[in-house]
Amino acid sequence: MNKRTNGMIAVLLAVILVLAACGGNSEGQPSNAGSTGNTDGAAGQTAELKPYELTVAFLSIGQIKDLPEVQAEVNKITQAKINATVKFLPIDIGAWQQQMNLMLAGNEPLDILVTSTGLNFGTQAAKGQLVELDELLEKYGADIQKVVGGDVIKAGSSGGKIYAVPSVRDWAADYGLVMRKDIVDKYQIDVDAIKSLDDMTAVFQTIKDNEPGMAAVLPEGPSFSVIQSIVGSVIDPLGDENGVLVGFDGELKVVNWYETPEYASLVKKARDWYNAGFIPKDISTNQTTSEQLIKANKAFAFMAHMKPGYESKESLLAGTPLVAARISPAISTTSSIANIMFGIARNSKDPERAMMFLNLLYSDAELVNLIDYGIKGKHYEVKEGNIIGFPAGVDSSNATYNPTHGWMWGNQLLSHIWEGDSADLWTKLDEFNNSAVKSKALGFSFTADPVKTEVAAVQNVKDQFKIGLENGTLDPESYLPEYIAKLKSAGMDKIVAEKQKQLDEWAAANK
Amino acid sequence: MASRKDNLFQICIHAFFIILALMCLMPFALLLTTSFTSEASIVKEGYSLMPSQWSLEAYRFLWSDIDNIARSYGITILVTLIGTFVGLSISALLSYPMSRRDMPMRKQLAFYVFFTMLFNGGLVPTYIIYTQVFDMKNSLLALIIPGLLTNGFFVLIMRTFFQNSIPHDIIESASIDGAGEFKIFFRMILPLSLPILATIGLMQTIGYWNDWFNGLIYITDSKLFSLQNLLNRILLNAQFIQNNASTLNAGEVSNASIPLETVRMAMAVIGVVPLLCAYPFFQKYFVKGLVIGAVKG
Structure with missing residues (x-):
């Protein structure tokens, strides 16, 4: 009897919960819509557009104390041009995944959001949480299509439809070694002569022989391996490195990267360097960034994937001049483009207006500068030509608007250049992007959902072996075969097959 | 002879606990x-x-960043004080009747509390209810309320304490002397329950003090960040910038x-x-x- 009552109570509770959830949804929506009204109508060309408030979620990185002031200025522009106001919603990277999932699932007011392969773009597109952009781009995105043309914009597609537009920044990377200039000069190392990993070996030997206590080479950072930073010069990772294209001009044949002779020779090289003492013994437990280790006189160089202006920036971080030896041309893949994009949320009540705003981000220099650097005269001052810097008495420690997020907002090439970078940075960057070797599969993005289980299992195996093998701490003689065997039993072949299938479909659709 | 054995025993015991204490203190x-x-x-x-x-x-x-840290200290202290006080009151007021054998439906009530320990609505439904029905997003309530309602464990501990450690005779004798239910509760039961109130109070204080998750999902307004939430965000942002320094340009690395x-x-x-x-x-x-x-x- 008692048990029965308990059971009934449980059922009753469940029903109440379900009802409450439904009630919440239907009651919640109208009250949300109410907040989107705006009474400050603008006359003129926008008369036919009703006032609308766009909620724009972005990654909050730097100092944004004065965001409300900047937002007010932004609204002056957007009200005049598209009769919309913008409500910025900064979300910290630590809270992003959690809050964004909940906001999308909870159907909260949200129009535009930052997305990327690393921030669940694939899942968001597959789940229908993002709006298809093809038609909207056709109608309202002329300037976006002008700047982000052809193959590049396809990086933000899923299943043949475009769901997000990439920001204009470094869409490619070149690969090589970044070294301390003082040491390079001391031993008269010819930087231009370093063209391969073998050339590097000789340089490392010099350092090892003459500079005790200094590591010859490091990875790009604690979460990277020495090999990781230059792998991009050999393969197109097709997103997650599970199934890759080797080389950039061959046919579209997906292979298991870890089984290839190229991979075997790379990890053998890493092992040789490790055994020779070029890579520090404690590399697998290191948590300190390479720049700091260089600053502390503990290292000579690190592997890196780079872009124009990379050395000058790294020199600031390391506190000593650095020079770079590039061993590959710039290479552009879907992954390097789909790093940061803007999408329109399904929650949006007015996707067309959202697209109009996105279009402004690719065409209106005033708007881009406002968002990137703040209000002229208050947050920055024009120093010379296109170069800007902090006003007198302001530096990065007391700045009230220093968001450092130019790479996120639309067309960065429209913005000023912060002092410290060369005045032709954007020209160089544009050339860099245009001259980059384009992967055959540029524009293809893999949807991992059909093989989700396998991807997770493979990831576990990778966590166990990958960094150790690629830093030389594990002997490839015995561990590489074990790694490959475990990957296979985790379902790597199935992922490769699925990727090949999707790639073939993509290729057929793009012929 | 016996005393020497005793001494040795004492030394061993002391050595053991000194080492144990050091192991806790050294980190x-x-x-x-x-x-x-x-x-x-x-x-x-x-x-x-x-x-x-x-x-x-x-x-x-x-x-x-002292402005933000000081404010978040204030938020955390406020939330902890209110949350602990209200949470303790609710727990005591709920668990005392459950401990009384003359209370009707006490088993069902106990099951109701127990049920919440095993099952909950899950993150997304909870979030939707809190934000859309009760409109608690970006309010201090979002930091306080969730902590109040998920402590079935505390309620059951308290009930057990009331049941086992406070003799029923005390309640009877008080009511013979003419005390009403409220008087019994406030004048007899609570003063006798200080140990359990302090224990649960401390646990709730720690819970509220260390809570960052509710802030993570319900708070986007930086003025309402609690201390742990703020520290967590500062740290993750700094880490993100360092790991992604390659996306930045020279003018932007000051933060890194x-x-x-x-x-x-x-x-x-x-x-x-x-x-x-x-x-x-x-x-x-x-x-x-x-x-x-x-x-x-």
């Missing part, structure tokens, strides 16, 4: 010294109890040269010290004997 000492070490000497020599170079740079970095290792420790220190100070005030209740002498004969 904390390391935390403290690391937070006062210069970043450069950590990179060079690793963590050490006696670093070659002391420095306040980590605290200076946090001081530069943060003394991350020491800042991490300094954050832990400022997060834990106030709680450490509060602990002794609770501690005196833990050891207090209770009903000795109340029912003799």
Whole structure:
């Protein structure tokens, strides 16, 4: 009897919960819509557009104390041009995944959001949480299509439809070694002569022989391996490195990267360097960034994937001049483009207006500068030509608007250049992007959902072996075969097959 | 002979506990010294109890954000005080009737509480209810309410205490002397239950003090960040910038040269010290004997 009552109570509770959830949804929506009204109508060309408030979620990185002031200025522009106001919603990277999932699932007011392969773009597109952009781009995105043309914009597609537009920044990377200039000069190392990993070996030997206590080479950072930073010069990772294209001009044949002779020779090289003492013994437990280790006189160089202006920036971080030896041309893949994009949320009540705003981000220099650097005269001052810097008495420690997020907002090439970078940075960057070797599969993005289980299992195996093998701490003689065997039993072949299938479909659709 | 054996035993016991105590204290000492070490000497020599170079740079970095940290301290203290007080009241008021054998439906009530310990609505439905029905997003209520409603465990502990440690005779004798239910509860039961109230109170205080998850999902307005939430965000942002320094341009790297290792420790220190100070005030209740002498004969 008692048990029965308990059971009934449980059922009753469940029903109440379900009802409450439904009630919440239907009651919640109208009250949300109410907040989107705006009474400050603008006359003129926008008369036919009703006032609308766009909620724009972005990654909050730097100092944004004065965001409300900047937002007010932004609204002056957007009200005049598209009769919309913008409500910025900064979300910290630590809270992003959690809050964004909940906001999308909870159907909260949200129009535009930052997305990327690393921030669940694939899942968001597959789940229908993002709006298809093809038609909207056709109608309202002329300037976006002008700047982000052809193959590049396809990086933000899923299943043949475009769901997000990439920001204009470094869409490619070149690969090589970044070294301390003082040491390079001391031993008269010819930087231009370093063209391969073998050339590097000789340089490392010099350092090892003459500079005790200094590591010859490091990875790009604690979460990277020495090999990781230059792998991009050999393969197109097709997103997650599970199934890759080797080389950039061959046919579209997906292979298991870890089984290839190229991979075997790379990890053998890493092992040789490790055994020779070029890579520090404690590399697998290191948590300190390479720049700091260089600053502390503990290292000579690190592997890196780079872009124009990379050395000058790294020199600031390391506190000593650095020079770079590039061993590959710039290479552009879907992954390097789909790093940061803007999408329109399904929650949006007015996707067309959202697209109009996105279009402004690719065409209106005033708007881009406002968002990137703040209000002229208050947050920055024009120093010379296109170069800007902090006003007198302001530096990065007391700045009230220093968001450092130019790479996120639309067309960065429209913005000023912060002092410290060369005045032709954007020209160089544009050339860099245009001259980059384009992967055959540029524009293809893999949807991992059909093989989700396998991807997770493979990831576990990778966590166990990958960094150790690629830093030389594990002997490839015995561990590489074990790694490959475990990957296979985790379902790597199935992922490769699925990727090949999707790639073939993509290729057929793009012929 | 016997006394020598005793001595040896004493020494062993003491040695054992001294080592145990050191094992608990050393990490904390390391935390403290690391937070006062210069970043450069950590990179060079690793963590050490006696670093070659002391420095306040980590605290200076946090001081530069003092507005936010001070405000978040205020938020955390407010939320902790209100949450602990209200939470304790609700728990006591719910568990006392459940402990009384003459209360009808007490088994069903106990099951209802127990049920919440096993099942909950899950994150997304909970979030939708809180934000859309009760409109608690970006309000202090979002930091307080969830903590109040998910402590079925505390309620059951308290009920057990009321049931087993407070003799029913006390309640009977009080009611014979003419005390009503409220008088019995406030004048007899609560004073006799100080140990359990202090225990649950401390647990709730720690829970509220350390809570960052509710802030993570319900709060986007930086003015309402609690301390733990803020520290967590500062740390993750600094980490993100360092790991993604390659996306930035030269003008933007000023943010990236943060003394991350020491800042991490300094954050832990400022997060834990106030709680450490509060602990002794609770501690005196833990050891207090209770009903000795109340029912003799």
